[in-house]
Amino acid sequence: MSKLELSSLYQLTMVRFRLFLREPEAIFWIFIFPILLAVGLGIAFRNRPADVLPVGSTTVELTQALAVDKGLSVKTLDLAAGMHELATGQIVLLVVGANDIGAVYRFDDTNPDARTARLLADRAIQTSEGRQQAVSTADELVHETGARYIDFVVPGLLGMNLMGSAMWGLGFSIVEARQKKLLKRMVASPMPRWQYLVSFMLSRLVMLIIEIAAFLGFARLVFGVPFRGSLAELGFLCLLTSLAFSGLGLLVASRATTTEAVSGLMNLVMLPMWILSGIFFSASRFPTIIQPVVRALPLTAAIDALRGNMLQGVNLGQEAIPVAILVAWAVIPFAISVRIFRWK
Amino acid sequence: MTNETKNGATAEVTRTTGNSASLLLRGVKKTYADVRAVDGLDLEVARGECFGLLGPNGAGKTTTIEICEGLTAPDEGTVELLGLNWLSNANELRQRIGIQLQETQFPDKLTVEETLRMFRSFFRRGISVDESIKTAQLEEKRKSRIGGLSGGQKQRLAMATALVGDPELLFLDEPTTGLDPQARRHLWDSVDELKHAGRTIILTTHYMDEAERLCDRVAIMDHGKVIALGTPQQLIASVGGEDIVEFAVVGQGTEQGTVDAAMLTAIPGVQSHRVDAGLHQLAVSEPHTVVPRIFTALTEHGLHLSEFRTHSATLEDVFVRLTGRNLRDE
Numbered sequence: 001m002s003k004l005e006l007s008s009l010y011q012l013t014m015v016r017f018r019l020f021l022r023e024p025e026a027i028f029w030i031f032i033f034p035i036l037l038a039v040g041l042g043i044a045f046r047n048r049p050a051d052v053l054p055v056g057s058t059t060v061e062l063t064q065a066l067a068v069d070k071g072l073s074v075k076t077l078d079l080a081a082g083m084h085e086l087a088t089g090q091i092v093l094l095v096v097g098a099n100d101i102g103a104v105y106r107f108d109d110t111n112p113d114a115r116t117a118r119l120l121a122d123r124a125i126q127t128s129e130g131r132q133q134a135v136s137t138a139d140e141l142v143h144e145t146g147a148r149y150i151d152f153v154v155p156g157l158l159g160m161n162l163m164g165s166a167m168w169g170l171g172f173s174i175v176e177a178r179q180k181k182l183l184k185r186m187v188a189s190p191m192p193r194w195q196y197l198v199s200f201m202l203s204r205l206v207m208l209i210i211e212i213a214a215f216l217g218f219a220r221l222v223f224g225v226p227f228r229g230s231l232a233e234l235g236f237l238c239l240l241t242s243l244a245f246s247g248l249g250l251l252v253a254s255r256a257t258t259t260e261a262v263s264g265l266m267n268l269v270m271l272p273m274w275i276l277s278g279i280f281f282s283a284s285r286f287p288t289i290i291q292p293v294v295r296a297l298p299l300t301a302a303i304d305a306l307r308g309n310m311l312q313g314v315n316l317g318q319e320a321i322p323v324a325i326l327v328a329w330a331v332i333p334f335a336i337s338v339r340i341f342r343w344k
Numbered sequence: 345m346t347n348e349t350k351n352g353a354t355a356e357v358t359r360t361t362g363n364s365a366s367l368l369l370r371g372v373k374k375t376y377a378d379v380r381a382v383d384g385l386d387l388e389v390a391r392g393e394c395f396g397l398l399g400p401n402g403a404g405k406t407t408t409i410e411i412c413e414g415l416t417a418p419d420e421g422t423v424e425l426l427g428l429n430w431l432s433n434a435n436e437l438r439q440r441i442g443i444q445l446q447e448t449q450f451p452d453k454l455t456v457e458e459t460l461r462m463f464r465s466f467f468r469r470g471i472s473v474d475e476s477i478k479t480a481q482l483e484e485k486r487k488s489r490i491g492g493l494s495g496g497q498k499q500r501l502a503m504a505t506a507l508v509g510d511p512e513l514l515f516l517d518e519p520t521t522g523l524d525p526q527a528r529r530h531l532w533d534s535v536d537e538l539k540h541a542g543r544t545i546i547l548t549t550h551y552m553d554e555a556e557r558l559c560d561r562v563a564i565m566d567h568g569k570v571i572a573l574g575t576p577q578q579l580i581a582s583v584g585g586e587d588i589v590e591f592a593v594v595g596q597g598t599e600q601g602t603v604d605a606a607m608l609t610a611i612p613g614v615q616s617h618r619v620d621a622g623l624h625q626l627a628v629s630e631p632h633t634v635v636p637r638i639f640t641a642l643t644e645h646g647l648h649l650s651e652f653r654t655h656s657a658t659l660e661d662v663f664v665r666l667t668g669r670n671l672r673d674e
Contacts (some may be wrong), residue, residue, distance in 0.1 A: 008465040010465070188414075
């Protein structure tokens with residue numbers, strides 16, 4: 001046997017790897033799931049060419065006037081058929097020719113598409129009757145990478161994934177070993193206890209590299225998500241996030257004796273962060289009064305820092321606050337759990 | 345001890361004279377909530393001895409063995425292993441003892457070899473992984489995942505994890521509980537080999553036949569106390585007879601036959617009598633002369649036998665005699 005194979009830290013870490021790699025569900029949740037989620041969200045919120053809005057008109061003249069605008073698709077209908085299509089949502093606006101006032105717009109003003117159609121239709125009809133622009137204007141279209149929804153959501157998903165894999169990876173495995181009396185058996189051997197805990201951290205570290213590379217590589221190649229900050233700093237932020245959640249996972253697992261109990265606890269800890277920490281939308285949407293709580297959550301800090309790095313290209317010095325919050329979350333729960341940890 | 349003082353002029357021996365025992369417990373007590381799990385225990389196990397802690401479930405065997413293993417701290421009393429104690433020599437002790445716990449479940453998805461390699465890495469010295477696999481007779485299962493092993497194979501693996509550090513003192517907590525008869529016998533053979541290799545073994549069991557088969561000495565425990573201590577032969581002899589006669593009777597007519605206990609104990613050679621669910625049990629010496637006298641006495645009282653058998657007294661009989669209960673009643 002080589003010297004490495006005789007090292008207990010090496011053996012413990014290898015055991016963690018083997019157990020992880022032989023658990024297909026875990027591989028799915030950590031590697032495949034975030035990619036699927038990114039694909040789903042990327043498709044749902046993709047930037048499409050501006051929608052063409054279906055409208056109807058009751059006279060051929062109006063139809064000709066409306067057809068000039070590329071944003072509208074027009075068909076000529078009699079009033080009854082037009083009202084029916086409007087009611088069933090096949091068209092969003094019906095322009096009714098009227099002798100006394102030229103045209104009447106029928107539409108639902110709570111439907112943004114209908115309101116847009118009304119503006120376009122009105123402009124087309126007014127122009128066809130010879131209205132001139134009061135001020136000369138021009139359009140300039142912008143589809144910038146980094147401002148899209150997918151760019152916003154990728155750092156959020158990354159943070160969420162780092163949270164999930166660290167918490168489940170530590171919490172569940174430790175409690176399972178405790179429930180199966182394996183932890184007790186390990187403690188009855190001369191194994192140094194700190195090595196048991198460190199083996200989790202080491203295996204997380206290696207897994208982390210694969211996990212981040214797979215997810216961010218995918219986001220880069222398929223969606224062209226930008227990396228404006230330093231990659232080394234991004235790596236550091238991921239590591240810090242993972243450490244913070246490992247500490248929290250350890251704390252959650254430090255007393256629980258059944259896997260059912262720890263699963264419940266884990267969801268209880270993670271649920272508020274799924275909602276409040278701005279994975280899918282900005283955390284600043286929450287009322288000012290709860291902002292201090294929202295900001296203090298480790299996932300909010302992690303996602304803020306990741307977005308800052310990836311989207312705005314800010315450096316670590318400008319992210320001192322979220323970094324400090326993450327450091328606190330890495331140190332305090334870890335220190336508490338080492339004190340209260342139930343080895344038997 | 346006398347041997348040592350005779351031979352032991354050297355400083356080495358004098359230094360260890362006071363604690364030449366592999367295991368020494370003095371006045372050990374442990375209370376859980378309101379249950380006295382261990383209630384004032386004194387034990388001494390000599391080097392190379394196979395010592396059995398025997399008793400029904402809940403007698404305090406596991407608590408006792410866990411106190412010895414340093415997994416549970418006693419409320420009172422002193423524990424000494426190999427002349428060391430858990431308070432000041434825990435790391436040293438962990439290196440020198442081997443432990444098999446009740447109901448440890450090793451990870452299903454690890455292989456036999458991987459598991460043993462991990463446990464081997466915790467010990468500074470010990471036997472090779474190959475050797476431990478061979479001793480546990482798991483060569484064919486070396487690359488198999490633990491999830492696919494039988495109960496007996498899992499127990500042998502548990503024992504192998506206790507042996508990789510080549511321990512001077514080995515603890516086995518109910519090593520055969522839940523195994524089928526063949527797997528039990530297989531495991532007994534393994535323990536035999538360890539005994540012959542001169543290791544000190546402390547095992548708990550609630551199987552009396554197991555203790556008789558394996559142990560040089562046994563302590564019978566009940567309610568956290570040792571109620572009998574000695575070699576299996578001594579304990580069996582203490583029942584007062586080497587053999588046990590069991591019988592049931594029917595009366596002349598229709599009514600259940602009643603037997604006068606005094607009439608039975610008056611028979612020369614009958615040491616004791618007890619009745620359990622209509623079955624009479626007599627401890628007897630020299631059954632070949634006593635049994636005919638029993639027959640005569642029963643016939644004289646107009647009683648007919650519906651059942652009759654004899655067996656050599658076992659530790660089971662010792663337990664019944666001491667506690668008035670059967671082991672498996674619990």
